[in-house]
Amino acid sequence: MFILKILFKNAFRHKLRTSLTVLGITIAVLAFGLLRTVVGAWYAGVEASSATRLVTRNAVSLVFFLPISYKEKIRQVPGVTEVGYSDWFGGVYKDEKNFFPNFATDAKTAIDLFPEFIIPPDQKTAFLRDRKGAVVGRKTAERFGWKLGDIVTLKGSIFPGNWEFIIRGIYRGAQKGTDETQFFFHWSYLNESLRKTAPYRADKVGWFLIGVKSPDVAPDVAVAIDKMFKNSLAETITETEKAFQLSFISMTEAIVVVIRLVSFIVIVIIMAVMANTMAMTVRERTGEYAIMKTLGFGAWHISGLIFGESLVIAAIGCASGIALTFPAAKAFGDSLSQFFPVFIVARSTIYMDMAAGLIVATVAAVFPIWRAITLRIADGLRRIG
Amino acid sequence: MKTRTGPIVEVRNIYKSYRRGTQTVPVLDDITFDIEEGEFLALMGPSGSGKSTLLNLIAGIDKADSGTITIGGIEITSLSETELAGWRATNVGFIFQFYNLIPVLTAFENVELPLLLTGLSRSGRREHVDLALRAVSLSDRADHYPSQLSGGQQQRVAIARAIITDPTILVADEPTGDLDRHSAEEILDLMERLVHELGKTVIMVTHDPRAAGKAHIIKQLEKGVLNSDVHSQNTL
Numbered sequence: 001m002f003i004l005k006i007l008f009k010n011a012f013r014h015k016l017r018t019s020l021t022v023l024g025i026t027i028a029v030l031a032f033g034l035l036r037t038v039v040g041a042w043y044a045g046v047e048a049s050s051a052t053r054l055v056t057r058n059a060v061s062l063v064f065f066l067p068i069s070y071k072e073k074i075r076q077v078p079g080v081t082e083v084g085y086s087d088w089f090g091g092v093y094k095d096e097k098n099f100f101p102n103f104a105t106d107a108k109t110a111i112d113l114f115p116e117f118i119i120p121p122d123q124k125t126a127f128l129r130d131r132k133g134a135v136v137g138r139k140t141a142e143r144f145g146w147k148l149g150d151i152v153t154l155k156g157s158i159f160p161g162n163w164e165f166i167i168r169g170i171y172r173g174a175q176k177g178t179d180e181t182q183f184f185f186h187w188s189y190l191n192e193s194l195r196k197t198a199p200y201r202a203d204k205v206g207w208f209l210i211g212v213k214s215p216d217v218a219p220d221v222a223v224a225i226d227k228m229f230k231n232s233l234a235e236t237i238t239e240t241e242k243a244f245q246l247s248f249i250s251m252t253e254a255i256v257v258v259i260r261l262v263s264f265i266v267i268v269i270i271m272a273v274m275a276n277t278m279a280m281t282v283r284e285r286t287g288e289y290a291i292m293k294t295l296g297f298g299a300w301h302i303s304g305l306i307f308g309e310s311l312v313i314a315a316i317g318c319a320s321g322i323a324l325t326f327p328a329a330k331a332f333g334d335s336l337s338q339f340f341p342v343f344i345v346a347r348s349t350i351y352m353d354m355a356a357g358l359i360v361a362t363v364a365a366v367f368p369i370w371r372a373i374t375l376r377i378a379d380g381l382r383r384i385g
Numbered sequence: 386m387k388t389r390t391g392p393i394v395e396v397r398n399i400y401k402s403y404r405r406g407t408q409t410v411p412v413l414d415d416i417t418f419d420i421e422e423g424e425f426l427a428l429m430g431p432s433g434s435g436k437s438t439l440l441n442l443i444a445g446i447d448k449a450d451s452g453t454i455t456i457g458g459i460e461i462t463s464l465s466e467t468e469l470a471g472w473r474a475t476n477v478g479f480i481f482q483f484y485n486l487i488p489v490l491t492a493f494e495n496v497e498l499p500l501l502l503t504g505l506s507r508s509g510r511r512e513h514v515d516l517a518l519r520a521v522s523l524s525d526r527a528d529h530y531p532s533q534l535s536g537g538q539q540q541r542v543a544i545a546r547a548i549i550t551d552p553t554i555l556v557a558d559e560p561t562g563d564l565d566r567h568s569a570e571e572i573l574d575l576m577e578r579l580v581h582e583l584g585k586t587v588i589m590v591t592h593d594p595r596a597a598g599k600a601h602i603i604k605q606l607e608k609g610v611l612n613s614d615v616h617s618q619n620t621l
Contacts, residue, residue, distance in 0.1 A: 002494070002501065009489035291485045294446055295499045295546075296474020298467055377446040378438075381481070 007308040014281070018313060021277045025317025025360065026324065028270035029353050033325035034332060035263035036349040041333075042249060042256055044342035048177050049241035051215035053113060056208040056225055057244070059235035065204035066234050068191075073228060074208060079221040082211035084109030087187060091154030091163060093144065100140045101341075102154065102183040104190040107133075113211050116174040117182075123148065123169035131189050133168035137180035139337060141170045159190060161197075181341035210238070267356045274364035278310050282368035289372045290380020299373040303365075306372055310365035311358075318357030322350055392419035393553065393586050394443060399452035401438055401609075412438050414609040416452070420554075420602075425580045425587045427600035434606040436590045437558055443588060444477050444556045445469045457553040474502045478547030478585075480557035480576075484539040486531040486546075492518065492538075493527040496545045503550065517545040521575060537568030544575055548585070555579065557589040561596050573599045 012018050040047075056074065058064035068085065075083045084106040091102045107128055111119065119127070119135060126148075127133040136146060146152060150167045165185050173180050187205070194202040210225070212218050222238035229236045239247075249256070282289070289302055325345055333343030401413040412435040420426050428436040441447035442454060445461045446469075453462045457476060464472060479485075486495045496517050500510045518524045521541040531539050540560060547555055557576065561569035577599055579585040589600060597603045605612040 002497070005494075006487075006490070013489060287485070288487060291479075291481075291487070292498075293470065294444070294473065294479050296470050296472075296502050298470040301502075378441050381446075381485075 003305075003308070006305065007312050010281075010285075010305070010309045011312040014284075017277060017280070021274060021313055022317040022320065024270055024273050025314055025357070026320040028266050029318050029321025029356065030324050030328060031266045032263050032356055033321065033345060033349055033353050034328060035259050035266070036352060037325075037329050037332075037343060037345050038340070039256055039259055039263075040346050040349065041340035041343045042252070044177055044179065044340070044344075045245040046242055046249065048116065048175070048179065048342070049245050050116075051218065051240065051242070052212050053241040054210040054212060054218055054222055054225075054238055055241055055244040056210060056236045056238040057206070059226075059237045062206065064234070065201070065206060066208065066236065068203045068205055070208065070229065070234075070236070074210060074225055077221055077224045077228070079212050079217035079224075080210055081213055082109055082113055084113050084209040084211075085187065085205035085207065086110070086184075086209060087190065087206040088158070089154070089156070089163075089185075089190070090158040091156055091183075093152065093154055098144070099339075100137075100143075100181050100183055101179075102185075104187040105184045107184075107186050109209070110184060113209050116178045117171040118174055119169045119171045127168035130166060130168050131186055132164060132166050134165035134183060134185040135169035135171055136167055136183045137341075138170055138172045139180040139341065140183060141167070143181075143337065146170075159194065159198075159201075161193075163190075176344055177342050179341040181337065207244075209241075267360065271360045271363050274310070274314065274360050275367065277313070278306070278364045278368045279371075281309070282306060282372055286372075286375060286380050290375060290377045293375075293377050293380070302372050303369045306369045307361070307365045310361040310368075314357045314361035314364070318353060318360075322353050325349075325353070393422040393424075393457055394420035394588070395453075395455040396439075396443065397453045397455075399439070399442060399454065400450045401435070401442065401447075402450055412609050413442075413449075416609075416611050418604065418611060420586060420588065422586055423580060423584045424602060425577070425600045426589070427597035427603045428588065428590045428606060429592070429594075429597050429603055430606035435609040436606045439606065440556050440558055440588060440590050443554070444479065445473050474499060475550055476553040478550070478552040478555040480540070480543050480547050480555065480560045482559035482562040484531070484536070484543045484563075486539055486542055488531050491528050491530055492523060492534065492542045492545075495531070495542055496549055499546060499550050513549055514545075517549045518542075520548065521545045535568070536564050537571055540564060540568070540572050541575065544572070544579075548579065548583070553586065555585050555587045557587065557591075559591055559593075560589060561591070561593055569593070569596065 056066070058066055071083050071085060074080060086106070087104040089102045089104050092098065111124060127135050134152065146167050148167055148170065152165050152167060154163045154165065156163055171180070191202055210221070212221050218240055225238045226236050292302060329343060329345045333340060336343070396416055396418050399413050399416040402409050402411045416439060428439060430436045438447065442449050443456070449462055453460055455461070459472065461469065461472060487498065490498065493514055496514045497510050500513060505513065515524065518527055521544050523538060523541050523545065526534060526538060534542065560576070561572055564572060573596055576587055576589070580587055589596065591597050
């Protein structure tokens with residue numbers, strides 16, 4: 001208790017300097033936390049992916065379609081439990097800034113394949129019965145004030161025209177990290193229209209979603225599917241949902257690397273600021289450390305006092321930064337929900353914040369400790385008076 | 386009860402020099418003397434004569450080039466830095482010219498500080514500190530910070546801190562150098578009481594002949610060489 005009192009009193013002897021240092025650490029930890037959360041949000045789709053789901057797409061590129069007729073062939077592959085399919089619809093609600101992901105999908109299978117999307121049974125039934133029905137995530141529904149039964153018109157960017165949908169279901173995520181911004185509707189609704197307006201695009205899908213018995217059989221199933229369509233007009237690539245999501249991330253990897261780099265640079269900068277504070281503090285108190293050594297306090301005691309003081313300052317800054325990260329992330333996530341549907345401060349980010357605080361405190365204390373413990377008492381005493 | 390016989394401090398053939406650039410400046414030249422237990426010794430001499438250096442060597446806060454110093458039967462010149470720190474904690478009480486109290490600690494906490502190195506419980510420490518503050522007549526100022534105390538009061542707190550661990554010797558470097566005449570008199574009386582009533586051994590460096598007059602023996606240092614002792618009127 002006595003030692004803790006000394007640590008706090010020492011830490012706040014120079015109130016302005018310590019307050020500014022604490023403020024610096026707070027901002028650095030906040031920035032670090034937010035940047036790490038942005039990186040986490042980038043990978044949210046990967047994290048949410050299931051090990052028992054595979055994605056089959058055109059081997060050339062995702063922009064090329066696959067024939068719907070592949071569905072039954074894929075279903076025959078041993079280990080496959082369900083086959084669904086989807087198309088990226090790319091519809092715009094009123095204005096392009098109102099972005100949210102929307103898909104034409106095989107409704108029945110999609111609901112079965114994504115148990116993390118929780119839809120009340122009555123809404124599920126209503127959706128399946130209504131050809132123009134759509135299910136939307138809680139966040140998107142709240143964003144536009146949509147309720148069940150509302151008629152929503154999306155302007156097609158890939159499939160031209162105004163497309164009318166009736167909101168029949170609003171899903172919520174089973175987990176915190178589940179994307180609650182998606183909008184999906186019956187692929188058959190899209191396909192019927194395409195048969196009339198653009199027959200060459202009809203009966204084709206963007207990708208197949210495949211449920212497998214267990215993660216162990218996934219590699220064999222993937223190989224079997226791709227082998228089946230080898231030398232066909234539309235060769236396939238089958239990969240786990242995680243790999244599929246990662247292929248999107250890899251397109252923006254440079255940005256993620258920069259964000260990661262900046263987050264660490266922020267910590268290095270604050271480390272230098274903190275080290276300067278501690279160096280000044282110890283230099284001012286050289287005489288006192290000489291007195292303490294005179295009284296019998298050894299190198300470990302002096303080191304403990306300096307490290308403890310550094311830790312107190314870093315801990316206060318770090319705790320404030322962590323406390324501010326949550327409301328800041330909430331505000332950040334709300335304002336950028338169309339880009340980051342899942343923006344959650346992960347527990348690992350908090351641990352990294354704490355680790356950063358500890359590292360800053362340790363590194364900042366190393367040089368002052370070395371100076372204090374190598375100080376000759378007689379030299380230290382000469383600086384008093 | 387201490388049963389040791391012979392001098393409490395034995396200084397033998399001490400040499401000490403400092404390096405200034407490429408030059409070696411001798412400070413102490415073959416110093417040999419003894420101090421008996423319960424003796425009050427004053428070290429006098431002009432500035433640069435080596436008296437503070439000698440005091441630092443006896444207190445174990447500086448190392449001699451050669452020679453031995455034995456205190457209470459322990460040859461401190463052969464101890465490592467860590468051993469010396471431990472030895473100082475229990476065997477030496479320091480009184481400095483500028484009091485050297487920790488400004489963020491109260492008088493009570495300053496006196497308590499050396500006891501943190503002992504295994505005493507919190508209540509045990511409180512008991513000791515109360516006793517020490519009473520001995521220096523500062524019980525009513527226990528919660529005051531150094532900045533709220535006069536120079537004389539701060540020095541009395543420093544003395545309480547010096548005696549709190551019941552050390553073998555007390556070393557004082559110009560303890561009245563920063564005090565007015567009245568406060569200086571009080572401090573010297575207090576030090577005299579420590580010698581007479583508690584049997585403490587005190588080694589004091591001073592420029593002040595009045596302060597030296599309180600000692601039993603006055604040793605004069607000149608250019609690092611010890612002159613013959615002067616026995617004060619205040620002899621045992």
